Amino acid sequence: MKFKVSGDIVYETYSDSTIILNIHALRTPGQTVLEESFTVEPYFKIEELVSEQGENRLARIEVPANTKVGFSYQALVDNSYRVLTRDDLYDVPVAAMDASVLPFLFPSRYCQSDKLYRLANNKFGNIEHPYAKVMALTEWIFRNVEYLSGSTDSQTSAYDTVTEQAGVCRDFAHLGIALCRALTIPARYFTGYAYQLNPPDFHACFEAYLGGHWVVFDPTKLCPLNGFIKIASGRDAADTAIANLFGNIFCHTIQTSCELCDEGFEPLFYDPSDIKAISYQ
Missing domain, CATH: 3.10.620.30 (C8orf32 fold)
Structure with missing residues (x-):
């Protein structure tokens, strides 16, 4: 089944900060990412990482102090089980x-x-x-x-x-x-x-x-x-946090969606x- 997923998060920084996000859909034998986009507004350099376990997909972004920054992830994913x-x-x-x-x-x-x-x-x-x-x-x-x-x-x-x-x-x-x-x-x-x-x-x-x-x-x-699109797996939430924040940071909003794109x-x-x-x- 194909699903369209999205995750939108807005932070405000009060010091120079580093944000590591874990909101990308996994690519596995049973889960195919057909399309995806990840944007930062205002733009900052994004460093893509793979977790030590070799599966979870991470994005590391350095954000200066006194900045309101928004992250938007969208993907079309075909999952099977x-x-x-x-x-x-x-x-x-x-x-x-x-x-x-x-x-x-x-x-x-x-x-x-x-x-x-x-x-x-x-x-x-x-x-x-x-x-x-x-x-x-x-x-x-x-x-x-x-x-x-x-x-x-x-x-x-x-x-x-x-x-x-x-x-x-x-x-x-x-x-x-x-x-x-x-x-x-x-x-x-x-x-x-x-x-x-x-x-x-x-x-x-x-x-x-x-x-x-x-x-x-x-x-x-x-x-x-049978309606899950997997983001991450680990020993517990410490391994799979949606966001790891380093600095003085406030989260304004988190919004997600998961919409079915197939019938049946x-x-x-x-x-x-x-x-x-x-x-x-």
Whole structure:
């Protein structure tokens, strides 16, 4: 399916500053960027970077003090995904995992899986099938954590979310990742543009490593799982921030959109009674 996505951000600087943006759609085997443009107004030199993981696309811009600067990204993207069934979603022993997957088993800044080991195993450890485990913890987050805008901040971790039982998509994703890792299932943070998300915004969910595939899950259930355009993936939000700001900077506005350009879209949400999942690889 083809989607037209856009992201517009306006900052004001009060000192000489450097801004690193992460709003470009990824180019992957399952996601083709057909057209795109990225503009800065007023114009400043843009340096294009690739993250250390070799996937996330970054733009670094130096902006002088006392400047109001706007960034505008637009792209036409064709995304595709693989539908997986029960036989595809087997458990992968740690000894058989590729080295690139192992970092997504470890605790990270916002996903303290070591602190949630007892909770994860008491609630979900007796579930045999790995996909059923991830489905159960995703459903548990949806039912036990209230989606509440403004209830958390950039310091909130998965451990905090369990205690406060409220958060936004970022917090739902972090908790899902931490619980997966506590169950010895690698999991990573996924950020992107999302079709039918209301109100429109950058969206976060997570991917679990099942049967050698990165399978997408969204505990918020705010938008269809087959309507994502991926921007970045990483251990948690620290690896995938939409913007990293260095200097005295104020954000005026952030606006996004994700519009369908094809017909025949059928929204896909997981059904716990039907083992069917999707991978964007």
